[in-house]
Amino acid sequence: MSLSLWLARLSGARPEILAKAPGDVNKHAAMGGVLLSTSGVAAVSAFFALHSVLELPLAAAAAAGLVWGVIIFNLDRMLVVTMTRGNGWVLNLIAALPRIALAVVIGTIISMPLVLKIFEPEINSELIAMQAETIQRNQDEYDQAYDKITELEAEEKRLLDVLAGRAEAVVSDDPDVKAAKSALDAAEKAYQDASQSAQCEFDGTCGTGVPGDGESYRQKKRAADDARATRDRARTALDDVTAKVTKRIQDGSSTDVDNANRRLPEVRADLDRLRADREDLEKRGSTATAADTGLLARLEALDRLTENRRSGGQAHLALFLLFLCVELLPVVVKTLTSFGPETLYDRLAKRADDGTDHDDKLWADRDRDLAVDRADQKLAMERHRLDAQTKAHAKTTQLVADKQLAMAVKAIDVWGQLAQLRTDEELDRWYRDHVGADEPRTMPIRRPIFPPADGGHLNGGHVNGTHLNGTQRNGTPSATPNP
Structure with missing residues (x-):
């Protein structure tokens, strides 16, 4: 990857679109260079502040300054990447105002240590005068x-x-x-x-x-x-x-x-x-x-230097504005470019985003239709299962009802046969008691016919070789069983 493409990627440009719009590579590479420059200035500013004011060792101050530079780079890159074209310059300006305000804050923080470092000899002299005044003031209070x-x-x-x-x-x-x-x-x-x-x-x-x-x-x-x-x-x-x-x-x-x-x-x-x-x-x-030589004391000394000295005030303001403009440069350039006509990169990026959005919408519609079809299929299967269960239940209920009816009919037949047998026995007893036991009976007593329960063969009025009218198969009368 070339240096220009690498710087363009640092500024937030998309490589696949830059391949189609090579004329915009230099513009985005310049923006990436500005971001690196701003973060470098921030790192140097933090190094001076930590080493000069806090008196940290060189290695520790350098490491902390590098971390601060990375933080500033990420913040600036975030401000640049999140700035997109709106629907008109008014909306673009409104959207850019918070980012510009944040850039002003960051620029102020970055510029102050550098200004203090540049005016360090004068600030040290003023600190000595301030310390002498403080000692004299303390002496009066002690007296x-x-x-x-x-x-x-x-x-x-x-x-x-x-x-x-x-x-x-x-x-x-x-x-x-x-x-x-x-x-x-x-x-x-x-x-x-x-x-x-x-x-x-x-x-x-x-x-x-x-x-x-x-x-x-x-x-x-x-x-x-x-x-x-x-x-x-x-x-x-x-x-x-x-x-x-x-x-x-x-x-x-x-x-x-x-x-x-x-x-x-x-x-x-x-x-x-x-x-x-x-x-x-x-x-x-x-x-x-x-020991009062910290950041607040140096800022107070700088204010005293520039309070009554016109040239000192102008130099302080010029240096402050210089470093502030360095920090504001990426955001201001991004804001100004949003007011101009769209470049090839902007049009390609917009079409790519619109195409991606359209494809995503198609896939979303397809997934929604598939989900609806799956839901309908699942509903049909569930209905079929419920219908099958309903039919099976109805058939089972009918079989149970038929079986219960057959059992009831059979029970009624058995009861009728038993009732008839009891009636015949009573008639036989009455006949013996009133007519005589030696008189032959003109009609044999009928016996009930029961369905086979032990697997016996029922055919022609015989059960296990016994005739149902009270006689055996060889014609010999059998004893009359009691019911």
Whole structure:
């Protein structure tokens, strides 16, 4: 088989029809070449994606790419083979739309790895910049999450200064003094707000808007007085706490060195724990950021490259459209050829299909007629069998009825003979009793004639040599048997 015929068969052409239309071999061979080219591009694209992105070994990536190329070839061949001429260009276009949509999807999948491979140097540079931004962003988040470390470091430095004698105890640094000072500041702010509100109400610039001494002003004035009393109590409390702390420092009741010795181990333990947690989190974040070079990261880098660069966007679009057109080419060509006039191959294929359909219809009609004939023959045979069974049954029934009638007639004859014999015996007995036993009888007693039951010969009124009228064959009277 020549290469052209082999490529034509790959495109779905039928060899027996191509033998009759040799002029169409090149067209179908070109379609087969396009299918092979598309599957080859798909295989290369899958190889780059698996080897570059997933970092598979060369052999494994090549094997997987080959399998992907075979899959794409089968899909494209299916799309081309299933596209046939319809009844008009509108129907052809409607039938081609789903296949074109599927080809667009396949082309997009195929083109993306190739585009990533072509822009690989720029994408790698952008990935480094993205990783640096991610590390800085993570660092800011770590600083916010672990701001306690800064506070503990400042406290550690203060405690070390106290232990080294570089710092003296100050009343304002005492925690109790700080708390009292914060309470005074809050009370002072509350008094100032209440005083301003009362004055504003008195001037008529806020609140009810009526100037002068009214009910609203008196209420706000009482609130301001209460806030002032609270402020005065807070100031008194601050003075008391300050006096106590001052006296404690002056009297030496509590030394900063002792407090620093007690507090410093706690501060250092907390610092070590928080620093270890932060170091572990930073290490894991750096590892994850460095490993973030997969397909999604590369696609994001490609989007960033082409977002603000006109030339990059145009190059990306051009490459994408190129590989998309390679995938769409078989379907588009098949669609366009369906709009043109029929070729010799198309006409021969149509006639062959119509002839096959006609022959199949004839064979179907013949099989149907044979089935009908077989059914009729089987029906006739069944009817004949039923008729024979009916006749045999009727004949058997008639024979049984005749036999039963003969048996009934014979039974009636025997009964009549027995009845006659009984009557003769009764008459004979009566005669003996009333006439006399010595008087000769003028008429012998008749005996019944029974049909032979043991194979005896019945002829002329004799049964086994015995005469039926009561006398033997030699004329000697026989004894009269009892019935």
